[in-house]
Amino acid sequence: MLPPTSAIADVLQLRGREGWLSPPLLPVHRAPAVLGTARTVRLAAGPGGLTPLHRLLDEDLGGRVIVIAGAEAAAGAVWGEILTVSALRAGAVGAVVEGGVRDVGAVRELGLPLWALHEATAGPGPLVHVAAVGERVSVAGVPVADGDMIVMDGGGVVAVPDRRVLADAGAYAAAEADVVTALRAGASLAEAYRHKADLVAALRAGHARRELREPARPPAAWR
Known part of the structure; x- marks a missing residue:
């Protein structure tokens, strides 16, 4: 799916x-x-x-x-x-x-x-x-x-760009569904959002780690 x-x-x-x-x-x-x-x-x-x-x-x-x-x-x-x-x-x-x-x-x-x-x-x-x-x-x-x-x-x-994005998006969509389920069960938005918060943090952290491993190249005029 x-x-x-x-x-x-x-x-x-x-x-x-x-x-x-x-x-x-x-x-x-x-x-x-x-x-x-x-x-x-x-x-x-x-x-x-x-x-x-x-x-x-x-x-x-x-x-x-x-x-x-x-x-x-x-x-x-x-x-x-x-x-x-x-x-x-x-x-x-x-x-x-x-x-x-x-x-x-x-x-x-x-x-x-x-x-x-x-x-x-x-x-x-x-x-x-x-x-x-x-x-x-x-x-x-x-x-x-x-x-x-x-x-x-x-x-x-x-x-x-690649299938890894689809895999992450599948997990992201499942986490959002858990948020909605928790809200319908009576949880506050802050409580319900915890189902998604860890995944969001992990995706952001992964982006930050890639930036550290792959620094921007200097302009051609500097090389």
Whole structure:
């Protein structure tokens, strides 16, 4: 069972890392928890079109989450009903679009988990192109490499750097459940929170120990 994205995001925070893409991405279609691997696309301003993205959707995308960075460069939506049908046919389990999407009603009926920056009525326009496929991209300032784990659920979407984060997030979610159980049994918040406090301290301490072992490198000009 996957831990919720909120628990994953909290663990990343406690480790001094980032990874959550929501916000600024917002849900177009929320769905039960999905774990997939990123298939990355980077768009950029300028003529050229989206043909490489369309070709990508003819690949075998089983278990993949399509991650489209830089889509805010388009005049309108770069994703809609047609691409959703294509993605589902190819086996994709979700899509993340750093830009506009349309045909939201149809997308929700089709059921593909989808998060994006905003809705748009018009299409992408002629002044956007696919700059790269399968390369490391940045979405909302978070680096995502092709093949990275992506977790999507009703609460958000998170890029997960390694499976240890999932294990810690599972323990974190269990501790939060214990807090809720204690509150319902009549404990004060201070008493109930003790179920979670030790784990939070351990995660913070682990981050501090890593910082001590791995001091920041000096700027290149100093070396």
